[in-house]
Structures are given as C-alpha cells and as structure tokens.
Amino acid sequence: MAGDEPQMEQAQPRPDLPPWQQPDSVGLVEPKDYTFAEPPNEMPLDSGAKLGPITLAYETYGQLDEQKRNAVLLCHALSGDAHVAGYNSPSDRKPGWWDAMVGPGKAFDTRRYFVICPNCIGGCKGSTGPMSINPATGRPYARSFPVVTMADMVRAQKALVEHLGIRTLLTVVGGSMGGMQVLEWAINYPDAVWSAIPIASTPRLSAQGIAFNVVGRQAILDDPNFRDGNYYDGEPPRRGLAIARMLGHITYLSDESMHEKFGRQLRDRDDYSYEFDVDFEVESYLQHQGQVFTERFDPNSYLYITRAMDYFDLAGKHGSLEAAFRHVRSRFLIIAFSSDWLYPPYQSKEIVSVLRASRAHFAYCEIPSPYGHDAFLLEKDRIGRLISDFLALEYSRALAHPG
C-alpha cells in the first residue's frame, strides 16, 4: 500500500547553514498587521460593547493559490502568538512555537498551503488588547478594555481573512484554546470553513478549567503591583503572573510526565536545604517557567484571555450542542491525548457525538501520550502525519468541489 504512505518528503538538514536557512524552515518571516473597525464602524462584541479600531498582528507562510483554496488558519493557545514558524530575525534563538509543523515538507507544507496565524484580540503580541493605547484617551486601555469572548476573537479573525480575499479556508486548526476558536469558526461561519482540526479541545471549559483560571487570576489581582490594572507606567504584577503561569504549567503536564521529567531530583544539591530555597528540580522548573513568562506576557491579557476561556460554552450559548452544530458543514479531524486531564478526551468525544448524530464527516483520534495537555505541542510525529494526510485529501476534495 505504498500509495497510502504519508507524503512527507522531509528536506535534509544542512549543517553548513544557520537555522533560518535550513531547507525545511520557512526562513525569515516578517510580522504583519491589519487594522480595521475604525470608529464609527467598531466591531460589536458579545458583551454588547464595541471595540475599534482593532489591529490584528499576524504572520503568513507559503503562497495563496490562484483559486484561493489552500488557506489554513492557525489559532494559537492561551500564551501563544502569531509567530508560528521560522525566525523574525537571524538573531532569534528559537523559531516560532509550532515550527515543527509549519514549513517546506512539514505537516502544513508551505509549498502547498498558505498558512495564516493572527494573534487574538485581548492578547499582548501585537493585536489590540488591554496594553494597547486607547485612541480615545491616549492611554493604555488597561481595565477599560472590554471583556471579549472566543466568538469575538474569531469575528476579528474573520475580518482579517476577508481582507486577505479568502472566502473559504481549507482548514482552521488549533490546540487547546485554539481548538475552541476552531469550533467557533465552524459554527459561526459554516461556509467559510471547509475542514476543521480541533486538537486537545472541548465544547466548553470545565469547572476544573475555570477553577485553575480563577486561582491564576487571583494571584495577579492580589499582587500589590496590580493597582487595578493601571501598572503600565511602573512595575507590573510579575509575581502574580508568574504564579498563574506556574499553576498553568502543572495543568499542562501529567503525573507520569512530571515523574519522568523531574522525579524527586534535587536541584544542584545533595541534600535538602531545610529552608524554603529551591530544592527540587520541579520547583526550579516551575520558578523558571513563571519567571520567563513575565518577560513576555502582559498580566492584564492573562486576565482577559482566561476570562474568554471561562465563558466558552457552546451548549450554553446555543441551547444545546446539537443546536450549536446544526449548520456546521466542515469536515473534522479531532485529536485528543490519553493523559490530558485539563481537556480530557471525553470532552473531545462530546464533539464527536454531536458530529456523529448530525452525520457529518469526521475522524477522531486519541493519541496515546504521557505528556498531558502539552502533548499537542510534543506529539509531533503522529499529529504531523494525521494532519498532513487529512489535509492532502481535503485539499484535493476542495479543489474538485465547485465554488
């Protein structure tokens, strides 16, 4: 069955070249942005408020084909950004956050597909969010930024996709919070989404998920530097954000992966300190993750984005999950991970159930993995193969489909 083998001719690494010139890298990429919803045409939000002007920071990789049928929209997770693959400058130490998936010969093969990734609104990576300057006041929005929802984030992305001249996306893909956006896309814009790939996702954030968000936010809100969100002229509530991130990281791992990664290993010492210093490897890891996060993330954005996740509940919004999916036309590839206890497989299976009842085309795969929720970034081989196979067939199907 040679014809059924995955068609992922991987380019050979070239040790003589720097990372951004490797044949399987998208190379140097330029961040882009698009501003719309200028007053008085602000974008309406689910809360009833309006937001505008809105800037979306985004990156694209590959070329849009002539029929405009090869566009892939990638939705990032809570702490992600528009920089998915490649390097923004030759001095970057690391490539984008899903570089393993996007590039020549990779799952999202940029020789065939045009990949778009925008930063979500409410974020802090170039798109309009609480740290942006409110043109009406000349000062950062801070807490005056309106609370946004997943549907609002997606509504803004739709404006960008239209701006790029794309009527139908070949696929919308994302993990975790990105998966929530995938579902919003398929439900709210059924004609614009040929296929959809929600990974490690859910039709609603669980009570457990909300609970972790609550504690993370509380750490920020109770940080003395928070000052009701108006900290942009001084020291931000770093400690609170770091604690939120440490908590987050625990939920992204699993008992097994923590045991594998750290066990009870001590950090640079042979015995306990009998103090409250950093004794354990796992302690050091969490401290480090918390600390680096404060270098790159705005605490207010953390509040807004986690709130948007809390409010995500498709059945609640539409009356039932069946009602939510009633007009969905996309073909689905749904991926979950066995050890993910933050977005456990049973939550993906709820999406599967409703697609089954509506007789939609879908494939569901529960990848056995010890890595917990983080598996969506780590199980590259299997995710890569599933996506590249699925996408290749959907692309030829979409091309054969008139319109």
Added chain:
Amino acid sequence: MTAAPVRADLLEIAALIEPDTRVLDLGCGTGELMRLLEESKNVSARGIEIEIERVMDCVAKGLSVTHGNIDEGLQDYADASFDYVVLSQTLHLVSRPGLVLREMLRVGRRGIVSIPNFGYWPMRIGLLVRGRIPRTGCFSKPWYNTPTGHVVTLHDFRHFCSENGIVVEAQRFVTTGGSLSRVLAGGWPNLFAQLGIYVVTRRPA
C-alpha cells in the same frame, strides 16, 4: 492469517451490502472494507478501530473513523442509525461478544458477522492428533500470545443466535481451496469452511 481469505471475506461482505446505504464497521482495521464500500457501492461508511496506527491509516484514506473500543458498547450511537453494522473477524476478539452483538442489532437494522471457524477440519485434526491448539487461521499465534478471547465454531454461533432471538437471514462460507473445497464448505460448513459470514437481524417481538 494469510492474505487471501481476508480479501475473500471482505469481498463476500461487500457483496451482501446494498448500494447507497449507511454502514458501520466495528473493528474496521485499516479501512479496507469501508473504502471498498464507498468506492464500489456509494455507501456512507463509518468505522471504529482500537489500534492507533490503523486509525491513522483510515485517516490517510479519508475515511470517517472513530478511535475507540467497541467493548465499551455503542452508547453514543442512536437506535437503527445504520442499515448495516459489520463485525468482520472481530467477534472472537471482544471480551463481551453478547453485548457487542446486542449493540450491533440495536444500532443497525442488520448485522453482518464474519467468524473464523474453530470447527474447520484441520483444527479438529490438529487437536485430535497432536492434542494442542492448531496454529492456523486466526490461531496462528500461540495461545498465550493472541488477542483471541473466544474460541467459536460456526455451529456455536448459530446456537448462540437461536438462544438470543437473533435471526440469520443469509450466510456465506469462505474457504481457500478450489471448487471441491467450496462444494464441501457449502454442504458441511462447520467442517469445511474457514470463515462463516452471517447476515443477522433481531427476531421481531
């Protein structure tokens, strides 16, 4: 298992299925039957498979597959939501065959079950002469290293059906040999057929 009887098995099953119907394939493997049905009969096929690599093979074929364990039942599936539910060479592998058969006939209007026959004569001779479980057909692996959970003959299956209110509407027998073998398998299937294929429904109440 040699390749030939498997193909014959699937072709026989496909021949029993009406065009333009909805089919659920339990233990669909790499999706051979589903693809055959979609391409040759315009069937809308769905599959369930427990092995991740086979699920991925199904995805590569563009098939609608659910990664899951049929031993957990089909509670997500509505009554009579399929025209046929197929269980091909899988009944002997599940831990609760009774439950799986009941669920098949709840979800499908008809069930199609193919069964490797432990009453096939080389099995009997092997057992009689050597006193050991023969290592042929689906018993090609030693007893301690095989997923086979249940040893069943075609007579056993017929008996199970009559005890459980299941009607056999049609049957086909598969054997690897030539025309003589086929004649014998038709006449004395429990002795001469390697595989039995049964179209089953629930006896009307």
